[in-house]
Amino acid sequence: MLSKSQAQAFFLGGTLVTFLIFIGLTIYSMMPSNDQTNHENITAEVIQGKHLWETNNCMGCHSIMGEGGYYAPELTKVVERKGEPVIKAILMSPVPWAPNGRKMVAYEMSEEDAEAMIEYFKWIGELDLNGFDHMVSPLAKDRMEKMKNK
Amino acid sequence: MKYKSQKVAYWFFALCMLLFSLQIVYGFIMGFARIGFDVLHEFAPFNTARAVHTNLLVLWLLSGFMGAAYYIIPEEAQRELVSVKLAYVQLISLALVGVAAITGYHFNIWEGRKFLEIPRELDYLVVINVLLFLGIIITTLYKGKRRTTTAMVLVMGLLFAALLYLPGMIWFDSQVTDSFFRWWVVHLWVEGVWELIMGGILAFLLIKLTGVDREVIEKWLYVIVGLTFLSGILGTGHHYYYIGVNKIWIIVGGIFSALEPLAFLAMALFAVYMYRKGEKNHPNKIALFWTIGASIVSFIGAGLLGFAHTLPQTNIYTHGTLVTAMHGHYAFWGAYAMIVLAIISYSMPNMTGRKRFNNTAGHLAFWLSNIGMLGMVTAMGVAGVVQVYLERKLKMDFMVVQDEVVVHFAVMLVCATMFATGIGIYIYEFIKFGRPTDEAMEKNELGVNNDEPVKPQLVS
Structure with missing residues (x-):
């Protein structure tokens, strides 16, 4: 025993x-x-984007790389899905963006900050997520394939 | 209650009750927002409500663990706490830091890192607060007449929890590295060192409630916490599958995560076996329900549901969905909330001298909250599975899928009402006990003089 x-x-x-x-x-x-993150591509703008991501607690609603609040869409590959102009418009909007009636805080970001956020999302979009990037973002994948076929 | 200074625990438990009720309020705000009634958006948008909800959970559990330590350590070390005044200072500073953090969340002052939203300036105050707490506890243990395994495991858990808070305070430019080390705090807390704390409290309660020989209980405590670390440390890998780090974690995390339920299974078997073998017919049935309940529900919530969710082949579909929320709720409820409620239920009659051991309200609180939580978790689980199927298999848009799962959140709110009613009754019972008193020291929970310990039952 x-x-x-x-x-x-x-x-x-x-x-x-x-x-x-x-x-x-x-x-x-x-x-x-x-390294699977293209660490050398982390620019000052990407760092500023990450800082804004944290200081506004975007993760409290959205998720990134599958981590977050599950209340608002996953933002991995969001630039490919939505395009830069739409993202900038949402971040700079003085009124809450409310798709399907679900409200987002109106952050009224400056153009510089909105661009930093886009750079951050672009860097995230290039990560090798061991297959999750294709799983979570089928629309981006489909869109890319359609573009290739054209 | 054997020592006057144990009364400090009461105020930590009172803080628990206050913070727990607030946590439930913010849970309702989130639940209503999910079914389209985001009426408090200006005051508490979802990200605020979520940060408050999760941080209040951590804070009230920590307050419960600290209260448990202040109650258990004097009895285990067989001496008074070294400083009751400092313990009160620690309590007040803990409450102030918590209030400051939660108020700040309503004004966009936070770090925005899931579970670690507390701003950096307050992080330092948390560190000072925890150091003060550990100073009091460790000094008491060091100066005590004996150092039991139960006390050592409990203190080890609290000490490691404090040390593991530090990696979460380091800034990283890379989101991937940031997430990597954030899990050092979050995972190694809840699936590592907090299980030591749970094990320590569970062992103390089983010694007191079943009368089984301490040596036997503590021997199995070592085995359980050994299994916890053996599986839990490398099990951290299940958070690293799909966040941009090396694929080796898929293999390592997959294997060791699959072993994690073993610790919880051992804990459940241990508690049930000790209860059946013990021949001490302790009158505090409500504490016994919460104690045995914690060991069983933690096995289901943290062990089984965790196993199902963290297999790499499953997790690629469920990662980042409501399935995580389902598992999280039942795991935290079973493993940590219930064990804190168990030690409160056990210690309150001893601190106040009121033998409200086995009343209807106490049992109602147990069953309503447990059935309510099971209903909530089931509703969230169904919503999660629907989300996975529609979003990840049929490739439907996130917001369209969210509309499809509204009905499940409506069911969840009904169950949450039942849960909140149970907790409301528990808090009402807590208030009915009244304040701790020195007169309670004269007799222990069995109504006999403390100088005449109950003879332990020997089992192998």
Whole structure:
């Protein structure tokens, strides 16, 4: 029968081993040779876009890379789906954008900020999401295929 | 209650009740917005309501964990807390930081990172607050007459929870790296160190409620928390499948996530087995219901539903849908909300001296809230499956699909009303207990003198 000291050793040993593997895998994931994000394409505008994304808590309604509030559309590949003019108009609108009656906060962004947001979305749209980008954005995929066929 | 300083726990539990009721109010705001009645949009748009709802959850659970520690540690260490005054300072500062954060969310002051919306300036105050809490608890334990496994596991969980808050405070230019380390906080809290806290509280309650020998309970506690870390640490990988990091996480996360239910299964079997073997017929049946209930519901909510949702082959469809919300609600309810309600139900008669052990209102609160939550989760689950099918398989537009699932949210609101009624009765019962009193120290929960401990039952 298992003794208390053996149970303690199982807890401490198991924790230590899995933690070390976890740290090892984290380092492996962060190696430049394993980058799936085009890290070199992160410009000052992309960083500004991310800052705006966070300070306005866009994730509280929308999702990006599948993470967010599930109340408003997923924004991975949104530029391909909606186009830059529509996105800019929504972000700069002084009245709430309300598709199907569901209201978005009117952020009244400046043109510069709206462009930074678009750059951020473009960078996100180029990520290799291990297949999720095609799953979550069928419209973008279909649209691209139609354009290719033309 | 054996030590005067344990009374501090009451005020942490009172804060829990206040924050929990507010959390439910914001949940209703979100629910009504989803069925088209976003009437409070100007005051609390959905992103505000959501941030308040989730942050209040974290805050009231933390307050519950802290209250539990202030109640449990003196009994385990067999001495008074080192400073009751500092514990009150810690309570008030915790409440103030929470109020400041939640008020700020209504004025667009936040970080906008899911579950970690609290602004950076307040992050530092949280760190100071938690350090103060840990200082009081660890010093009490260090100066105590004994250091039990139950106390050590509980404190270890609280200490790791504090340390793991730090990676969430680092700024990253890349959204992918940001998400990667945000999960170090969120996942390793809820599917790692918080389970240690849950295990510690569960072990304490089982020792008290079943009378089974401490050595036996604590031996299995080690096995359970061992399984938790063995599966939970590498199980973090299930958050990394589709966020732009290496594919190796699909394999590692897939395997270890599949093992995560084992810890919850062990916890459920452990609680039920100890209850059946224990021969101490403890009169506090309501605490027993919440304790055993927590172990079973956490297995279903966190274990089984988590398993179904985090298989990579399933998750590519369910990632970023209402299926996540369904799993999240039942997991948090079973694993953490119920265990906090269990320790409150156990400690209140001991702190106040009022033996409201087995009354109808207490049982009604348990069943209404549990049936209500099960109904909510079922409604959200159906909405999630419909969303997955229409959006991910039939490629329908997000907003069109949202119209299709409105009916499920209407059902969810009905069930939420039942849930809120149950919690309302629980809070009413909490108030009816009254304030803690020193007179309650004279007798323990069985009505015998504290100097005459109940003889433990031996099982292997």
